[in-house]
Amino acid sequence: MRSLAQRVPAKDAVYRTKLIEQAAKLEDVIAMGLGDPDLPTPPHIAEAAREAIARGETHYTHPSGMPKLRQAIADLLNRDFGLDYTAEETLVTAGTQEGVMLLMLALVDPGDEVLLPSPRFTSYDTAVELCGGVVVSVPTYQKDKFALVPAEIEARITPRTKMLVLITPNNPTGAVTPPDAIREIAEIAKRHDIIVVSDEIYATLLFDGAEHLSIGTLPGMRDRTITMNGFSKSHAMTGWRIGYLAAPQPFIQRMVEPRHTLSINACTPSQWAALAAATGPQDAVKEMLAIYSSRREVLLRGLDELGFSYGEPAGAFYVYTNIEASGLPATEFCGKLLAEARVLVQPGMLFADPDDRYVRMSLLQPKHRIEEAISRIKSARSRVFKT
Known part of the structure; x- marks a missing residue:
């Protein structure tokens, strides 16, 4: 390890890896902190790539x-x-x-x-x-x-x-x-x-x-x-x-x-x-936005029911959620939530936030999975929340 250059920081690697490894040992984890859209690439875009490959555009x-x-x-x-x-x-x-x-x-x-x-x-x-x-x-x-x-x-x-x-x-x-x-x-x-x-x-x-x-x-x-x-x-x-x-x-x-x-x-x-x-046509972009908007309503309503606050998001597909009502710092909350409810979210420390009260949740699960995640958190409240 002494041979490795010192220029590459590894500030968040240990905690991030720990969460991923913990999740890998559990079944049916609902990943609510993703940044990768779950919706498919529009067909006409994928077809353009296939046609390019067929023409030898490689x-x-x-x-x-x-x-x-x-x-x-x-x-x-x-x-x-x-x-x-x-x-x-x-x-x-x-x-x-x-x-x-x-x-x-x-x-x-x-x-x-x-x-x-x-x-x-x-x-x-x-x-x-x-x-x-x-x-x-x-x-x-x-x-x-x-x-x-x-x-x-x-x-x-x-x-x-x-x-x-x-x-x-x-x-x-x-x-x-x-x-x-x-x-x-x-x-x-x-x-x-x-x-x-x-x-x-x-x-x-x-x-x-x-x-x-x-x-x-x-x-x-x-x-x-x-x-x-x-x-x-x-x-x-x-x-x-x-x-x-x-x-x-x-x-x-x-x-x-x-x-x-x-x-x-x-x-x-x-x-x-x-x-x-x-x-090409932009219809799919508008359709995706409508889907995210619908999911956003479900997630925000669920967070309100849990007593979690947030700065209401006006864009992207994330909700930065204040979990202070749980009585736990965000880093501890994420680990307990994964263990007790099989819901995976990411703490703010992974996003250069020194305030250990926030987690990132995303709109990149189908509505029924978001509803299930909220239901699991409610059911695990007595085992996860400190207050």
Whole structure:
């Protein structure tokens, strides 16, 4: 073990592995903390990949992606979000995970500070730290429905601040930072000369009339914003590993060589599938959103009955649940809930949240399984809850 490089952190590995191993020993576990849609990829997308394979489209593409797909992505961003990019200002990645690493490799020097919302998806932390950067957490709060508060961002800016990562809707909270706050954040970025990475992977998943505003559309923001998105969540394509970045060409050019080094190009048949996702019918996306919305109602109602509070999620497919009513810290609650009720949820510590009162639940089980999970928690209350 002394031979292993020290640059790779393993902060959450022990606890995460422990939960997974515990779940593997039990039968009929309901996994309520998933981030992988249970719904199938729409048929026309899968068919496009099959046809590409049949045509022999199984070789390298340009590291930045197929020209047709890059143009389709530029068109999609304009159509759906009002963003103005050319095909040359896009780059196709092997999922947004690779996009995160590319961004940090291209932009973060040792000692640079990167502002990240908390709670958050912690792949950002790993990428920043691998590049020698420093993570600076910007807290969000249940009272604000976990939306970013501009004043909390500005209070943490120093001369070493290089970048702000704006994630809306957010994982794990489902928070949508409202347009007025986005406008304030844009002014802060311009005032302090900060790059903004706008992670919009959940931007099509909005509830109750919530509005998503892409910060790159605002005056003076196009040249300092990198927009990141993909098809994994909107089109149930997690396993296809296809995402994209859009930014002014100097940013994109800076990422091409690291992108070539990491994986040469995104999987070629997956690029053809993504082309079908971008240019084909969007009915399935709307149908998925309706399904998630219905499940959301069931889960929120069940949490109310349990006495658990939450910052009502306006987007994505997660509910960040305050389990303080159980009388247990979240880490202990998750272990006991799995053992006594065979329901698997994830504590906030896995999402860079120092407040050990929250767990992530998701809408990625059929309604009857969500109802069953709530029923199991109620039945196990006397064995799990401390109060």
